[in-house]
Amino acid sequence: MLRNTKYRKDLQILRGLAVLSVVLFHSNSQYFPLGYLGVDVFFVISGYVVTPLILRIFTEDVDGNGYLVNLKRFYTRRFYRLAPALSVTLAISSLVFFLIGPTNDHQRFARQGIATLLLMGNLGAYKYSWGDYFNPTPNPLVHTWSLSVEEQIYVFLPLILLMILPSIRNLKKAVVVIMVILMAISFISFMFPILLSPIYSRYGIQVASQFSFYSPIDRVWQFLLGGLGFLLQDRYQVHIRTRSSRRNLVSISTIFIVLFAPIYLDLKISSILASLFTLVAIALKSLNTLPNCLSNKLEWLGDRSYSIYLVHLPLIYIARYSPIMQVNNLEKPLIQTTIAVTTSVLLGAISYSAIENRFRYIGQENFTGFKLISATLALTLLIPLALFLTIDKGSKSQYWGLGENLQRPAYAQYIDTKCLRIEEALPCSYLNLGGAKTVLLIGDSHAGHISQAFIDAARVENWNAVVWVDSCQIQFSRSDANSISENCLEKNLKMKSWILKNKPDAIIVSQYVHSSSSQTDLRKALTTLHRIVPNILLVENNPIFPRDPFNWTMLSTMMQISPPKQVPEFQMIYTDKNASDNLAKWSKGNGILTVNFESLFCQLEVCHLYSNSGWLYYDDDHFSIAGARLTIPQLRKFLIRF
Secondary structure, eight states, X not given: OOOOOOOOHXXXXXXXXXXXXXXXXXXXXXXXXXXXXXXXXXXXXXXXXXXXXXXXXXXXXXXXXXXXXXXXXXXXXXXXXXXXXXXXXXXXXXXXXXXXXXXXXXXXXXXHHHHHHTTOHHHHHHHHTTTOTTOSSOOTTTTHHHHHHXXXXXXXXXXHHXXXXXXXXXXXXXXXXXXXXXXXXXXXXXXXXXXXXXXXXXXXXXXXXXXXXXXXXXXXXHHHHHHHXXXXXXXXXXXXXXXXXXXXXXXXXXXXXXXXXXXXXXXXXXXXXXXXXXXXXHHHTGGGGSOHHHHHHHHHHHHTHHHHHHHHHHHHHHHHHOGGGOSTTOSSOHHHHHHHHHHHHHHHHHHIIIIIHHHHHHHTTTOOOHHHHHHHHIIIIIHHHHHHHHHHHHHHTTGGGTTGGGOOOOOGGGSOTTSOSSSOSSOEEEOOTTOOEEEEEEESHHHHTTHHHHHHHHHHTTEEEEXXXXXXXXXXXXXXXXXXXXXHHHHHXXXXXXXXXXXXXXXXXXXXXXXXXXXXXXXXXXXXXXXXXXXXXXXXXXXBOSSOTTOOOHHHHHTTOOOOSEEEGGGSBOTTHHHXXXXXXXXXXXXXXXXXXXXXXXXTXXXXXXXXXXXXXXXXXXXXXXXXXXXXXXXXXXXXXX
């Protein structure tokens, strides 16, 4: 049933293309928006290569001991193939990240590392990347999700087959039928993830469509597609032999377009296309027709693709987000990212030679000595796990005093323990004796950070103050089904009902405006509010600094290097300024007052994070309580009008 698998140069070329596309995607997703599909290519290749290894569990007889011995040998080989390089990468990454990684991300990094070691990196990626693989600030180890999915397939697929195949005579036909059924179930779940929402919700997964990207259930169809390609290739071998050069050219072109073209496609459609084109390229062996000057380089990358894949994202993350790696305060560190990509290839090559190959050959033998098992266990689990646990625990206590100079200033949203001013189901009310008028503050965290200044301004003018802050954009309807969640819409409608019932005398809206978001529903919401309460003040976007001054590194902390207290104005982040200006212009044209706080922090082409009152910002875009106090005169000026 199974032939001996031979080394195929075209598969290694395909692996080289896949890892190159993923690395380029993580280095610059705007130029390579489909590069993430390299992972889909890996899934199909794995199915083609690993399926015969799984089936040998049921076709080879080892000293008459049966399937369990074969199963153990399969797991052992997979372990030695994957675990050593992964564990060394995680251990070294934890040390580097501890010293020069952004301290704000230490806990997220450590917990993702622990999840990866426990074969649950995909669950960690969903939880610690806020469910979104395409978040502009990715989890430093988010790429390990695909490795965990493959490991979960390696664990459970043989067990499923073990429950079915021993009682069936026509093994090949049964395997094909089982794989087709499993692939169909997986593909349906992939296309309609809402079908599994009742199951996912029991385990704290609230958005099935987001988790679908990381789910082994929704990914196994790609693995099985590759497996079926292996099993059915003999049947279509005659047609494959008659392939034309034109067909090869089309196959190669489509692979390059899918992985590297600067085009945007629907997530599911692009995954389907990438998987099918990969299968076609494998079946036709199209990549063997590439010129040697290119194919040899891609083959070299393919041989080292696993190690390169492991090391690339931690390096790119450090290059982009570690304050210690910034060169001339560049907002887009092209130089650092280029160095990180080059270093990824070099370190991947070293890992391939020193770790991958050495342990791969150990795994192919029946070495089960106590010393080897103990050493392997310590290397692959205990050492990196101890490092991650230390970082996780240390980050909670600011590393037992080492991070004292990183103490953040007070932040308004958290100072009232009786009523946290964010994501509350009910408003926080602050009444003044004799106060005849009520002013309401609504919005996201950019309303929360001025909430104490708002309360103080209302107190001086003898107004009652009500704070209703959430993380959702203010809108009462959805022109786009994906604009906000049902939960956010429900909260907003509840707030609207409160406004209709209580009719405050004035409303202050502080909602950060993103250039990537439509303003249609936000403008409709402002129009609705203005109709209910004529006295409305819209707060425009405040200045955004290039980085969080307190998101420092442990190396800088131990060297007692203080964060910068001011930044040249040209280095500030103005990505969303036009969107905020457009909303302000529209608001003024519709009778809604606006206020801009930029002049409070930026003068003479310099923006200030610090003053005699202390730190003015809590992070890169939110005021501290001291910074928010600067806004009190302008908030009072609004209240005095009425």
